[in-house]
Amino acid sequence: MTKYEKQIYEIVNTSESHLTAEQVFWKLKQIYPSVSQATVYNNLNKLYAAGLIRRVSVEGFPDRYDCIARHDHFVCRKCGRLTDICLEDLTPSLKKQIDGEFFSYDLKIFHICTECRKKESETEK
Amino acid sequence: MTKYEKQIYEIVNTSESHLTAEQVFWKLKQIYPSVSQATVYNNLNKLYAAGLIRRVSVEGFPDRYDCIARHDHFVCRKCGRLTDICLEDLTPSLKKQIDGEFFSYDLKIFHICTECRKKESETEK
């Protein structure tokens, strides 16, 4: 692991939020000001391919990166905001239902986040 | 509903595969040769916002559109191919586990598709 790879792994794993590649880039730039975007994309892809980080795609928004610890996501249909939620682990149930092998699963629950709900009710007034 | 909106709805709902906006565009062009890309994007967004079609995002691949009939997806980690699979409906379980309201959920199972598995074993030879 190169210093960049290690640092990107750290950033993704310690961040509360779900960072986009661009946000990872800006965080990394604070530590290594000369780093380039391509390095961030390269390493995020590498870490993702190695199964060390999670990549979360939300319809209409750029991909975000997350730790691999088992959990699910709320997705706001309005603003795309991701919120963590830990639901029952589906692995045993999926193993029963699915014939072949699989790596992992991704469960997203669509809702409207608190912020967007506030905005909505404000506009109604 | 305009003729384009109706036709796009038809194309998305009758297609076996999971079409990208571009693929919808080419199919629509066979019927209305003068149609433009923007019309396709406009109408897909409209239909999606109205809850008439599903939009499926796959990490690293363009969004695809699908019918809203309840079902889940296999996602190939290599080529992004989507395959339908109908697993147990999670709605009752989610309602129990989740406090607030939600619209719908999206469950993706990551695996390596048959085609990619073939390619893999061929390269190994």
Added chain:
DNA sequence: AAATAAATTTAGAATAATTCTAAAAAGAGT
């Protein structure tokens, strides 16, 4: 049916996210 208003479509430019390229730099192995 003509006039007006509203919504939709069009082509092309613009933007955003990501990948590619080829050269430079860094690291590892003899």
Added chain:
DNA sequence: ACTCTTTTTAGAATTATTCTAAATTTATTT
């Protein structure tokens, strides 16, 4: 130190999607 491999860099290129403003179509009013 010298060679080989890997990683990084900057910027160009690509891809997916949205925006823009004019043209067209559709709906509404007279």
